[in-house]
Amino acid sequence: MNDEEVRRQITQMVKFIEQEAEEKANEINIAAEEEFDVEKRDVVEREKQKIREEYERKESAAEKEKRIEFSTRLNAARLRLLRARDDAVRGILAEARDELRDASDKPEYESLLVGLVEQGVAKLQATEAVIRCREVDAEKATAAMRRAEENAAAAGRELKLTLDTRAHLPPPPPPPPHDDDDDDASGEGGSARTRAATTDVASCIGGVHVLSVDGKVVCDVSLDDRLRVAFENNLPEIRGEIFDDGEDEIGDGDEIPGT
Template sequence: MNDADVSKQIQQMVRFIRQEAEEKANEISVSAEEEFNIEKLQLVEAEKKKIRQEYERKEKQVEVRRKIEYSMQLNASRIKVLQAQDDVVNSMKDAAAKELLNVSHDHHVYRKLLKELIVQSLLRLKEPAVLLRCRKEDLNHVEHVVHSAKEEYADKAKVHAPEIVVDSIYLPAAPSHHNAHGPFCSGGIVLASRDGKIVFENSLDARLDVVFRKKLPEIRKQLFGQVAV
Protein backbone atom coordinates (compact mmCIF):
# COMPACT_ATOMS: atom_id res chain seq x y z
CA MET A 1 0.00 0.00 0.00
CA ASN A 2 1.49 3.24 -1.14
CA ASP A 3 1.36 6.57 0.60
CA ALA A 4 -1.72 7.72 -1.31
CA ASP A 5 -3.71 4.64 -0.25
CA VAL A 6 -2.66 5.10 3.36
CA SER A 7 -3.63 8.77 3.26
CA LYS A 8 -7.01 7.92 1.75
CA GLN A 9 -7.69 5.25 4.35
CA ILE A 10 -6.75 7.63 7.16
CA GLN A 11 -9.12 10.27 5.80
CA GLN A 12 -11.96 7.72 5.67
CA MET A 13 -11.25 6.73 9.25
CA VAL A 14 -11.25 10.41 10.31
CA ARG A 15 -14.61 11.00 8.56
CA PHE A 16 -16.05 7.92 10.23
CA ILE A 17 -14.84 9.00 13.70
CA ARG A 18 -16.13 12.54 13.10
CA GLN A 19 -19.54 11.22 12.03
CA GLU A 20 -19.68 8.93 15.05
CA ALA A 21 -18.73 11.86 17.28
CA GLU A 22 -21.37 14.10 15.72
CA GLU A 23 -24.04 11.42 16.11
CA LYS A 24 -23.02 10.84 19.72
CA ALA A 25 -22.98 14.57 20.40
CA ASN A 26 -26.42 14.91 18.82
CA GLU A 27 -27.69 11.98 20.89
CA ILE A 28 -26.28 13.57 24.06
CA SER A 29 -27.86 16.90 23.12
CA VAL A 30 -31.27 15.30 22.52
CA SER A 31 -31.06 13.35 25.77
CA ALA A 32 -30.03 16.45 27.69
CA GLU A 33 -32.89 18.42 26.12
CA GLU A 34 -35.34 15.70 27.14
CA GLU A 35 -34.00 15.60 30.69
CA PHE A 36 -34.11 19.38 30.85
CA ASN A 37 -37.73 19.45 29.66
CA ILE A 38 -38.73 16.73 32.13
CA GLU A 39 -37.02 18.50 35.01
CA LYS A 40 -38.49 21.83 33.94
CA LEU A 41 -41.98 20.26 33.80
CA GLN A 42 -41.47 18.75 37.24
CA LEU A 43 -40.34 22.09 38.63
CA VAL A 44 -43.30 23.87 37.02
CA GLU A 45 -45.74 21.28 38.41
CA ALA A 46 -44.13 21.51 41.84
CA GLU A 47 -44.49 25.31 41.79
CA LYS A 48 -48.08 25.01 40.58
CA LYS A 49 -48.80 22.61 43.46
CA LYS A 50 -47.22 25.00 45.96
CA ILE A 51 -49.27 27.88 44.56
CA ARG A 52 -52.47 25.79 44.74
CA GLN A 53 -51.70 24.76 48.31
CA GLU A 54 -50.96 28.36 49.30
CA TYR A 55 -54.18 29.52 47.65
CA GLU A 56 -56.18 26.79 49.45
CA ARG A 57 -54.53 27.72 52.76
CA LYS A 58 -55.37 31.40 52.33
CA GLU A 59 -58.88 30.51 51.16
CA LYS A 60 -59.39 28.45 54.33
CA GLN A 61 -58.06 31.33 56.43
CA VAL A 62 -60.51 33.70 54.78
CA GLU A 63 -63.36 31.23 55.37
CA VAL A 64 -62.37 30.80 59.03
CA ARG A 65 -62.19 34.57 59.52
CA ARG A 66 -65.57 34.94 57.81
CA LYS A 67 -67.13 32.34 60.11
CA ILE A 68 -65.56 33.95 63.18
CA GLU A 69 -66.82 37.38 62.13
CA TYR A 70 -70.30 36.00 61.47
CA SER A 71 -70.31 34.23 64.85
CA MET A 72 -69.21 37.43 66.61
CA GLN A 73 -71.90 39.47 64.88
CA LEU A 74 -74.52 36.82 65.68
CA ASN A 75 -73.47 36.73 69.34
CA ALA A 76 -73.52 40.53 69.49
CA SER A 77 -77.05 40.51 68.05
CA ARG A 78 -78.14 37.87 70.56
CA ILE A 79 -76.69 39.90 73.42
CA LYS A 80 -78.51 43.02 72.22
CA VAL A 81 -81.79 41.11 71.97
CA LEU A 82 -81.35 39.56 75.41
CA GLN A 83 -80.37 42.93 76.87
CA ALA A 84 -83.45 44.54 75.34
CA GLN A 85 -85.62 41.74 76.76
CA ASP A 86 -84.01 42.13 80.19
CA ASP A 87 -84.66 45.88 80.06
CA VAL A 88 -88.35 45.24 79.34
CA VAL A 89 -88.64 42.67 82.14
CA ASN A 90 -86.77 44.91 84.60
CA SER A 91 -88.98 47.86 83.70
CA MET A 92 -92.00 45.67 84.48
CA LYS A 93 -90.48 44.71 87.82
CA ASP A 94 -89.72 48.38 88.58
CA ALA A 95 -93.32 49.27 87.75
CA ALA A 96 -94.57 46.48 90.02
CA ALA A 97 -92.24 47.67 92.81
CA LYS A 98 -93.71 51.16 92.54
CA GLU A 99 -97.21 49.69 92.81
CA LEU A 100 -96.16 47.96 96.04
CA LEU A 101 -95.77 51.37 97.64
CA ASN A 102 -99.52 51.85 97.32
CA VAL A 103 -100.35 48.65 99.23
CA SER A 104 -99.83 50.24 102.65
CA HIS A 105 -102.01 53.28 101.83
CA ASP A 106 -105.25 51.47 102.66
CA HIS A 107 -104.77 50.75 106.37
CA HIS A 108 -107.58 48.21 106.64
CA VAL A 109 -106.32 46.16 103.68
CA TYR A 110 -102.69 46.51 104.74
CA ARG A 111 -103.35 45.34 108.30
CA LYS A 112 -105.09 42.26 106.96
CA LEU A 113 -102.10 41.59 104.70
CA LEU A 114 -99.64 42.03 107.58
CA LYS A 115 -101.59 39.52 109.65
CA GLU A 116 -101.51 36.98 106.80
CA LEU A 117 -97.78 37.52 106.33
CA ILE A 118 -97.13 36.97 110.06
CA VAL A 119 -99.23 33.77 110.10
CA GLN A 120 -97.48 32.47 106.99
CA SER A 121 -94.05 33.21 108.48
CA LEU A 122 -94.93 31.50 111.76
CA LEU A 123 -96.07 28.41 109.85
CA ARG A 124 -92.73 28.37 108.05
CA LEU A 125 -90.58 28.81 111.16
CA LYS A 126 -92.63 26.72 113.63
CA GLU A 127 -90.72 28.28 116.53
CA PRO A 128 -92.15 28.82 120.05
CA ALA A 129 -90.54 32.26 120.25
CA VAL A 130 -89.71 34.60 117.40
CA LEU A 131 -88.42 38.07 116.70
CA LEU A 132 -90.45 40.23 114.33
CA ARG A 133 -89.01 43.17 112.43
CA CYS A 134 -91.04 45.72 110.46
CA ARG A 135 -90.82 49.27 109.18
CA LYS A 136 -91.10 51.99 111.80
CA GLU A 137 -94.17 53.40 110.04
CA ASP A 138 -95.80 49.94 110.22
CA LEU A 139 -95.24 49.43 113.95
CA ASN A 140 -98.76 50.50 114.89
CA HIS A 141 -100.31 48.20 112.25
CA VAL A 142 -98.19 45.24 113.41
CA GLU A 143 -99.08 45.75 117.07
CA HIS A 144 -102.73 45.92 116.05
CA VAL A 145 -102.70 42.47 114.39
CA VAL A 146 -99.89 40.52 116.08
CA HIS A 147 -102.08 38.98 118.80
CA SER A 148 -104.76 37.73 116.40
CA ALA A 149 -102.01 36.51 114.03
CA LYS A 150 -100.35 34.29 116.63
CA GLU A 151 -103.73 32.98 117.79
CA GLU A 152 -104.62 32.06 114.20
CA TYR A 153 -101.25 30.35 113.79
CA ALA A 154 -101.73 28.40 117.05
CA ASP A 155 -105.13 27.23 115.83
CA LYS A 156 -103.79 26.14 112.42
CA ALA A 157 -100.63 24.49 113.73
CA LYS A 158 -102.36 22.97 116.79
CA VAL A 159 -99.71 24.42 119.14
CA HIS A 160 -99.55 26.99 121.89
CA ALA A 161 -99.47 30.58 120.76
CA PRO A 162 -95.81 31.58 120.25
CA GLU A 163 -94.06 34.47 121.90
CA ILE A 164 -93.56 37.27 119.36
CA VAL A 165 -91.17 40.06 120.24
CA VAL A 166 -91.27 43.09 117.97
CA ASP A 167 -87.69 44.19 117.32
CA SER A 168 -86.63 47.73 118.17
CA ILE A 169 -84.50 47.72 115.00
CA TYR A 170 -86.67 48.51 112.00
CA LEU A 171 -86.67 47.61 108.36
CA PRO A 172 -85.70 50.45 105.97
CA ALA A 173 -88.40 52.92 105.10
CA ALA A 174 -90.09 53.16 101.72
CA PRO A 175 -87.96 54.67 98.94
CA SER A 176 -88.11 58.44 98.59
CA HIS A 177 -86.60 61.21 96.50
CA HIS A 178 -84.19 61.92 99.35
CA ASN A 179 -83.01 58.32 99.53
CA ALA A 180 -83.52 56.95 96.02
CA HIS A 181 -80.44 54.72 95.97
CA GLY A 182 -80.24 53.54 99.57
CA PRO A 183 -81.82 50.44 101.14
CA PHE A 184 -85.61 50.53 101.23
CA CYS A 185 -88.62 48.38 102.07
CA SER A 186 -92.09 48.66 100.56
CA GLY A 187 -93.74 46.89 103.48
CA GLY A 188 -94.25 43.48 105.01
CA ILE A 189 -92.27 41.82 107.80
CA VAL A 190 -89.22 39.69 108.57
CA LEU A 191 -89.45 36.91 111.14
CA ALA A 192 -86.53 35.15 112.82
CA SER A 193 -85.98 32.57 115.51
CA ARG A 194 -84.84 34.09 118.81
CA ASP A 195 -81.29 32.84 118.27
CA GLY A 196 -81.26 34.40 114.78
CA LYS A 197 -80.25 31.17 113.08
CA ILE A 198 -83.47 30.91 111.06
CA VAL A 199 -84.74 33.95 109.18
CA PHE A 200 -87.82 34.15 106.98
CA GLU A 201 -87.98 37.32 104.94
CA ASN A 202 -91.59 38.08 104.09
CA SER A 203 -91.33 41.69 102.98
CA LEU A 204 -93.27 42.79 99.92
CA ASP A 205 -90.02 43.38 98.04
CA ALA A 206 -88.77 39.86 98.85
CA ARG A 207 -92.06 38.36 97.72
CA LEU A 208 -91.86 40.36 94.49
CA ASP A 209 -88.36 38.98 93.86
CA VAL A 210 -89.56 35.42 94.48
CA VAL A 211 -92.54 35.84 92.16
CA PHE A 212 -90.40 37.28 89.38
CA ARG A 213 -87.80 34.52 89.65
CA LYS A 214 -90.50 31.87 89.66
CA LYS A 215 -92.58 33.40 86.88
CA LEU A 216 -89.71 34.72 84.76
CA PRO A 217 -89.90 31.94 82.07
CA GLU A 218 -93.67 32.46 81.81
CA ILE A 219 -93.27 36.25 81.69
CA ARG A 220 -90.66 36.00 78.93
CA LYS A 221 -92.84 33.59 76.96
CA GLN A 222 -95.86 35.89 77.17
CA LEU A 223 -93.82 38.97 76.28
CA PHE A 224 -91.54 37.60 73.59
CA GLY A 225 -92.93 34.19 72.63
CA GLN A 226 -90.57 31.46 71.47
CA VAL A 227 -87.99 33.84 70.10
CA ALA A 228 -84.98 32.10 68.59
CA VAL A 229 -81.88 34.21 69.11
Protein backbone atom coordinates in the same frame (compact mmCIF):
# COMPACT_ATOMS: atom_id res chain seq x y z
CA MET B 1 -3.11 -1.36 -2.52
CA ASN B 2 -2.08 1.82 -4.20
CA ASP B 3 -2.08 5.28 -2.71
CA GLU B 4 -5.43 6.20 -4.22
CA GLU B 5 -7.20 3.34 -2.52
CA VAL B 6 -5.49 4.15 0.76
CA ARG B 7 -6.65 7.77 0.60
CA ARG B 8 -10.18 6.64 -0.28
CA GLN B 9 -10.32 4.28 2.68
CA ILE B 10 -8.92 6.95 4.96
CA THR B 11 -11.52 9.40 3.70
CA GLN B 12 -14.29 6.88 4.30
CA MET B 13 -12.99 6.17 7.79
CA VAL B 14 -12.84 9.90 8.57
CA LYS B 15 -16.39 10.37 7.32
CA PHE B 16 -17.55 7.40 9.35
CA ILE B 17 -15.85 8.73 12.48
CA GLU B 18 -17.26 12.20 11.88
CA GLN B 19 -20.74 10.76 11.33
CA GLU B 20 -20.45 8.66 14.48
CA ALA B 21 -19.23 11.69 16.41
CA GLU B 22 -22.06 13.83 15.04
CA GLU B 23 -24.67 11.21 15.90
CA LYS B 24 -23.17 10.81 19.37
CA ALA B 25 -23.16 14.58 19.83
CA ASN B 26 -26.80 14.73 18.72
CA GLU B 27 -27.70 11.98 21.17
CA ILE B 28 -25.92 13.84 23.96
CA ASN B 29 -27.68 17.10 23.03
CA ILE B 30 -31.07 15.39 22.88
CA ALA B 31 -30.48 13.67 26.22
CA ALA B 32 -29.31 16.94 27.75
CA GLU B 33 -32.35 18.79 26.42
CA GLU B 34 -34.67 16.08 27.70
CA GLU B 35 -32.96 16.13 31.09
CA PHE B 36 -33.18 19.93 31.12
CA ASP B 37 -36.87 19.82 30.22
CA VAL B 38 -37.54 17.29 32.97
CA GLU B 39 -35.61 19.32 35.52
CA LYS B 40 -37.32 22.51 34.37
CA ARG B 41 -40.76 20.88 34.71
CA ASP B 42 -39.83 19.65 38.17
CA VAL B 43 -38.65 23.11 39.24
CA VAL B 44 -41.73 24.79 37.77
CA GLU B 45 -44.04 22.22 39.38
CA ARG B 46 -42.33 22.63 42.74
CA GLU B 47 -42.69 26.40 42.56
CA LYS B 48 -46.32 26.06 41.47
CA GLN B 49 -46.94 23.74 44.41
CA LYS B 50 -45.33 26.24 46.77
CA ILE B 51 -47.54 29.01 45.36
CA ARG B 52 -50.66 26.82 45.67
CA GLU B 53 -49.79 25.87 49.25
CA GLU B 54 -49.13 29.50 50.16
CA TYR B 55 -52.41 30.56 48.55
CA GLU B 56 -54.31 27.79 50.33
CA ARG B 57 -52.67 28.75 53.63
CA LYS B 58 -53.62 32.40 53.19
CA GLU B 59 -57.12 31.45 52.03
CA SER B 60 -57.56 29.15 55.03
CA ALA B 61 -56.28 31.85 57.40
CA ALA B 62 -58.61 34.42 55.85
CA GLU B 63 -61.58 32.04 56.10
CA LYS B 64 -60.71 31.23 59.71
CA GLU B 65 -60.41 34.92 60.55
CA LYS B 66 -63.74 35.55 58.82
CA ARG B 67 -65.42 32.78 60.85
CA ILE B 68 -63.92 34.12 64.07
CA GLU B 69 -65.09 37.65 63.26
CA PHE B 70 -68.57 36.42 62.39
CA SER B 71 -68.75 34.31 65.54
CA THR B 72 -67.63 37.28 67.63
CA ARG B 73 -70.24 39.54 66.05
CA LEU B 74 -72.90 36.84 66.41
CA ASN B 75 -72.12 36.32 70.10
CA ALA B 76 -72.11 40.07 70.70
CA ALA B 77 -75.50 40.37 68.98
CA ARG B 78 -76.87 37.50 71.05
CA LEU B 79 -75.60 39.13 74.24
CA ARG B 80 -77.20 42.45 73.25
CA LEU B 81 -80.47 40.65 72.57
CA LEU B 82 -80.33 38.76 75.87
CA ARG B 83 -79.57 41.99 77.74
CA ALA B 84 -82.47 43.72 76.00
CA ARG B 85 -84.78 40.82 76.86
CA ASP B 86 -83.58 40.81 80.46
CA ASP B 87 -84.08 44.57 80.70
CA ALA B 88 -87.61 44.19 79.35
CA VAL B 89 -88.45 41.42 81.82
CA ARG B 90 -86.87 43.31 84.72
CA GLY B 91 -88.85 46.34 83.64
CA ILE B 92 -92.04 44.34 84.20
CA LEU B 93 -90.81 43.44 87.68
CA ALA B 94 -90.09 47.12 88.38
CA GLU B 95 -93.57 48.08 87.14
CA ALA B 96 -95.16 45.44 89.37
CA ARG B 97 -93.18 46.75 92.33
CA ASP B 98 -94.33 50.29 91.53
CA GLU B 99 -97.93 49.09 91.55
CA LEU B 100 -97.38 47.65 95.05
CA ARG B 101 -95.75 50.86 96.26
CA ASP B 102 -98.96 52.06 97.94
CA ALA B 103 -100.15 48.65 99.15
CA SER B 104 -99.50 49.62 102.78
CA ASP B 105 -101.93 52.53 102.48
CA LYS B 106 -104.89 50.28 101.68
CA PRO B 107 -107.36 49.16 104.39
CA GLU B 108 -106.67 45.46 103.82
CA TYR B 109 -102.94 45.87 104.48
CA GLU B 110 -103.28 45.07 108.20
CA SER B 111 -105.08 41.82 107.40
CA LEU B 112 -102.32 41.03 104.93
CA LEU B 113 -99.75 41.57 107.69
CA VAL B 114 -101.66 39.14 109.92
CA GLY B 115 -101.43 36.45 107.25
CA LEU B 116 -97.75 37.13 106.63
CA VAL B 117 -96.93 36.98 110.35
CA GLU B 118 -98.80 33.69 110.73
CA GLN B 119 -97.04 32.21 107.70
CA GLY B 120 -93.64 33.27 109.04
CA VAL B 121 -94.36 31.80 112.46
CA ALA B 122 -95.54 28.56 110.85
CA LYS B 123 -92.27 28.32 108.90
CA LEU B 124 -90.25 28.87 112.07
CA GLN B 125 -92.38 26.30 113.92
CA ALA B 126 -91.96 28.36 117.08
CA THR B 127 -94.25 29.52 119.86
CA GLU B 128 -92.29 32.73 120.30
CA ALA B 129 -90.89 35.05 117.64
CA VAL B 130 -89.72 38.59 116.92
CA ILE B 131 -91.39 40.68 114.22
CA ARG B 132 -89.31 43.20 112.27
CA CYS B 133 -91.11 45.70 110.07
CA ARG B 134 -90.67 49.08 108.45
CA GLU B 135 -90.62 51.90 110.95
CA VAL B 136 -93.73 53.42 109.36
CA ASP B 137 -95.58 50.10 109.80
CA ALA B 138 -94.90 49.75 113.54
CA GLU B 139 -98.49 50.50 114.57
CA LYS B 140 -100.05 48.26 111.92
CA ALA B 141 -97.55 45.49 112.62
CA THR B 142 -98.31 45.63 116.36
CA ALA B 143 -102.03 45.32 115.65
CA ALA B 144 -101.36 42.43 113.27
CA MET B 145 -99.25 40.69 115.92
CA ARG B 146 -102.07 40.94 118.48
CA ARG B 147 -104.55 39.52 115.99
CA ALA B 148 -102.17 36.67 115.12
CA GLU B 149 -101.80 35.86 118.84
CA GLU B 150 -105.59 35.91 119.23
CA ASN B 151 -106.00 33.59 116.25
CA ALA B 152 -103.42 31.21 117.72
CA ALA B 153 -105.16 31.25 121.12
CA ALA B 154 -108.51 30.56 119.46
CA ALA B 155 -106.93 27.55 117.78
CA GLY B 156 -105.51 26.34 121.10
CA ARG B 157 -101.91 27.24 120.32
CA GLU B 158 -99.53 29.30 122.41
CA LEU B 159 -97.91 32.22 120.59
CA LYS B 160 -95.93 35.18 121.87
CA LEU B 161 -94.78 37.86 119.45
CA THR B 162 -92.44 40.78 120.13
CA LEU B 163 -91.90 43.81 117.90
CA ASP B 164 -88.27 44.51 117.03
CA THR B 165 -87.70 48.16 117.97
CA ARG B 166 -83.92 48.17 117.49
CA ALA B 167 -83.83 47.35 113.79
CA HIS B 168 -86.27 47.96 110.97
CA LEU B 169 -86.78 46.98 107.37
CA PRO B 170 -85.80 49.61 104.78
CA PRO B 171 -88.22 52.51 104.38
CA PRO B 172 -90.85 52.72 101.62
CA PRO B 173 -89.51 53.51 98.15
CA PRO B 174 -89.48 57.20 97.23
CA PRO B 175 -92.08 58.43 94.76
CA PRO B 176 -91.15 58.03 91.10
CA PRO B 177 -89.48 61.09 89.53
CA HIS B 178 -91.37 63.34 87.14
CA ASP B 179 -89.68 63.27 83.75
CA ASP B 180 -90.67 66.85 82.91
CA ASP B 181 -89.21 68.21 86.13
CA ASP B 182 -85.99 66.25 85.68
CA ASP B 183 -85.56 67.36 82.09
CA ASP B 184 -86.18 70.99 83.02
CA ALA B 185 -83.76 70.80 85.92
CA SER B 186 -80.88 68.87 84.44
CA GLY B 187 -81.52 68.57 80.73
CA GLU B 188 -81.77 65.41 78.69
CA GLY B 189 -80.63 62.37 80.62
CA GLY B 190 -81.44 63.90 84.01
CA SER B 191 -84.51 61.70 84.37
CA ALA B 192 -82.53 58.55 83.70
CA ARG B 193 -79.92 59.49 86.31
CA THR B 194 -82.60 60.31 88.88
CA ARG B 195 -84.44 57.07 88.18
CA ALA B 196 -81.22 55.08 88.48
CA ALA B 197 -80.38 56.78 91.77
CA THR B 198 -83.89 56.03 93.06
CA THR B 199 -83.53 52.36 92.12
CA ASP B 200 -80.22 52.09 93.96
CA VAL B 201 -81.74 53.30 97.25
CA ALA B 202 -82.60 50.39 99.59
CA SER B 203 -86.35 50.28 100.12
CA CYS B 204 -89.16 47.93 101.10
CA ILE B 205 -92.74 47.96 99.82
CA GLY B 206 -94.16 46.25 102.89
CA GLY B 207 -94.49 43.02 104.83
CA VAL B 208 -92.34 41.78 107.70
CA HIS B 209 -89.46 39.54 108.72
CA VAL B 210 -90.20 36.90 111.35
CA LEU B 211 -87.13 36.11 113.46
CA SER B 212 -86.35 33.48 116.02
CA VAL B 213 -85.90 34.84 119.53
CA ASP B 214 -82.11 34.55 119.29
CA GLY B 215 -82.16 36.28 115.88
CA LYS B 216 -80.28 33.46 114.16
CA VAL B 217 -83.17 32.41 111.92
CA VAL B 218 -84.95 34.96 109.73
CA CYS B 219 -88.05 34.20 107.71
CA ASP B 220 -88.56 36.81 104.99
CA VAL B 221 -92.26 37.33 104.32
CA SER B 222 -91.92 40.85 102.98
CA LEU B 223 -93.89 41.90 99.91
CA ASP B 224 -90.57 42.34 98.10
CA ASP B 225 -89.70 38.69 98.67
CA ARG B 226 -93.20 37.52 97.71
CA LEU B 227 -93.02 39.54 94.51
CA ARG B 228 -89.57 38.12 93.74
CA VAL B 229 -90.72 34.53 94.30
CA ALA B 230 -93.86 35.03 92.21
CA PHE B 231 -91.79 36.65 89.47
CA GLU B 232 -89.22 33.83 89.38
CA ASN B 233 -91.88 31.10 89.47
CA ASN B 234 -93.78 32.68 86.59
CA LEU B 235 -90.77 33.83 84.58
CA PRO B 236 -91.25 31.27 81.75
CA GLU B 237 -94.88 32.37 81.32
CA ILE B 238 -93.88 36.03 81.45
CA ARG B 239 -91.26 35.50 78.76
CA GLY B 240 -93.76 33.58 76.66
CA GLU B 241 -96.27 36.42 76.89
CA ILE B 242 -93.94 39.22 75.84
CA PHE B 243 -91.64 37.37 73.40
CA ASP B 244 -92.42 35.18 70.42
CA ASP B 245 -91.06 31.64 70.38
CA GLY B 246 -87.47 31.66 69.15
CA GLU B 247 -87.23 35.44 69.27
CA ASP B 248 -84.22 35.22 71.56
CA GLU B 249 -82.24 33.14 69.07
CA ILE B 250 -80.06 34.45 66.25
CA GLY B 251 -79.12 31.73 63.80
CA ASP B 252 -75.87 31.46 61.87
CA GLY B 253 -77.70 32.37 58.68
CA ASP B 254 -79.58 35.32 60.15
CA GLU B 255 -78.59 38.90 59.57
CA ILE B 256 -76.78 40.24 62.60
CA PRO B 257 -78.50 43.36 63.93
CA GLY B 258 -76.38 46.45 64.38
CA THR B 259 -73.83 45.48 61.70
